[in-house]
Amino acid sequence: MKKATKVIHVGGEPDKETGAIMPPIYQTSTYVQSSPGVHKGYEYTRSHNPTRTRLEECLAGLENAKHALVTSSGLSIEMLIMHALPSGSTIICGDDVYGGTYRLFTTVFNTIHNFLFIDTTDLKKVEAALKEHKPALIWVETPTNPLLKISDIKAISVLAKKYKTKTIVDNTFMSPYFQNPLDLGADMVMHSMTKYINGHSDVIGGCVMLNDKVMHKKLWTLQNSIGPTQSPFDSWLVLRGVKTLAVRMEAHAKNALKIAKYLEKHPKVERVIYPGLSSHPQHKIAKKQMSGFGGMITFFLRGDIKKCNKFLSTVKTFSLAESLGGVESLIEHPAIMTHASVPKAVRESIGLTDNLIRLSVGIEDIEDLIADLDKAFAKV
Numbered sequence: 001m002k003k004a005t006k007v008i009h010v011g012g013e014p015d016k017e018t019g020a021i022m023p024p025i026y027q028t029s030t031y032v033q034s035s036p037g038v039h040k041g042y043e044y045t046r047s048h049n050p051t052r053t054r055l056e057e058c059l060a061g062l063e064n065a066k067h068a069l070v071t072s073s074g075l076s077i078e079m080l081i082m083h084a085l086p087s088g089s090t091i092i093c094g095d096d097v098y099g100g101t102y103r104l105f106t107t108v109f110n111t112i113h114n115f116l117f118i119d120t121t122d123l124k125k126v127e128a129a130l131k132e133h134k135p136a137l138i139w140v141e142t143p144t145n146p147l148l149k150i151s152d153i154k155a156i157s158v159l160a161k162k163y164k165t166k167t168i169v170d171n172t173f174m175s176p177y178f179q180n181p182l183d184l185g186a187d188m189v190m191h192s193m194t195k196y197i198n199g200h201s202d203v204i205g206g207c208v209m210l211n212d213k214v215m216h217k218k219l220w221t222l223q224n225s226i227g228p229t230q231s232p233f234d235s236w237l238v239l240r241g242v243k244t245l246a247v248r249m250e251a252h253a254k255n256a257l258k259i260a261k262y263l264e265k266h267p268k269v270e271r272v273i274y275p276g277l278s279s280h281p282q283h284k285i286a287k288k289q290m291s292g293f294g295g296m297i298t299f300f301l302r303g304d305i306k307k308c309n310k311f312l313s314t315v316k317t318f319s320l321a322e323s324l325g326g327v328e329s330l331i332e333h334p335a336i337m338t339h340a341s342v343p344k345a346v347r348e349s350i351g352l353t354d355n356l357i358r359l360s361v362g363i364e365d366i367e368d369l370i371a372d373l374d375k376a377f378a379k380v
């Protein structure tokens with residue numbers, strides 16, 4: 001089955017009891033048992049819920065995985081994965097990961113595990129770190145946020161296996177529609193469903209997909225023991241949102257490529273980063289491992305933080321907000337907003353400067369989007 005069909009049909013079978021074409025929202029906390037311990041597989045919604053099960057089936061299908069686990073947020077999935085590792089583990093992590101991931105690792109789990117941040121686009125550095133530290137896990141975000149650096153998932157997975165290290169990919173930016181890390185050799189793939197998978201900016205959620213039954217059981221047990229469950233209603237919203245993933249991703253990518261090309265020619269722009277441009281340093285790897293280039297663009301405005309502020313407060317169709325991956329276009333300033341928790345010195349060392357602006361290109365009409373940017377450029 002192709003992905004555009006899977007998003008609609010896997011986990012979307014008509015309701016067995018009534019024939020309802022849309023899966024019902026099982027808005028219940030508990031389930032009646034016929035005698036003690038005798039039930040239909042559902043005891044309590046923290047442990048299992050039929051609406052959530054439907055979503056997990058759909059997501060496993062999309063990443064070609066045997067198992068999926070859905071939780072309350074992307075970060076709670078990351079927390080469960082950290083708890084699943086023996087304490088004192090070493091984890092190699094990309095040096096340009098999502099700000100919240102960086103904060104979770106450096107201010108919460110730093111007392112339990114050892115984190116080493118490296119540039120995962122550099123395979124020599126990856127191999128050297130694997131060889132020296134024999135880590136339990138390598139955490140790869142590709143493309144990264146906000147610099148859109150692309151790491152070679154296949155090559156890293158091969159190297160990691162050599163050193164008995166597990167590979168996990170944060171696939172939030174590409175969604176399962178444009179990239180499938182398990183097919184490229186990774187052991188686990190996670191998403192903030194808050195972004196493209198749900199796609200409508202009305203839910204917070206996270207998921208992990210994997211083939212390892214033991215690890216899945218471990219993560220589920222942790223989820224049940226700690227409690228970061230997604231509500232049945234939110235799972236239902238994601239099930240509804242994901243149905244249009246294929247058309248949305250195609251539309252995001254089409255608009256984003258046009259905007260990236262427009263920005264690349266603009267005299268007030270210093271540099272544009274978009275995986276679909278041949279000027280992107282890892283454009284070749286992008287073409288090899290992704291089936292589309294996504295909707296995220298980063299660009300450097302010619303000028304200082306004042307000009308950026310002017311630009312950001314002039315745009316209208318692009319809403320000034322954190323987050324990404326919804327149908328509406330968003331604009332943000334990582335240094336002040338999403339990545340404020342990354343120290344300035346660290347930000348600058350990786351090229352996350354104060355004149356960097358990030359766009360999450362939505363699926364509005366391209367002419368309106370470009371007209372909005374034109375107006376903002378005219379003001380700076």
Ligand SMILES: *Cc1c(COP(=O)(O)O)cnc(C)c1O
Pocket residue numbers: 073074075076098100101141145170172173191192193194195204205206
């Ligand atoms: C948003 C995001 C997360 C965290 O997910 P939440 O749903 O906000 O908890 C993790 N990784 C990436 C790449 C993200 O964009």
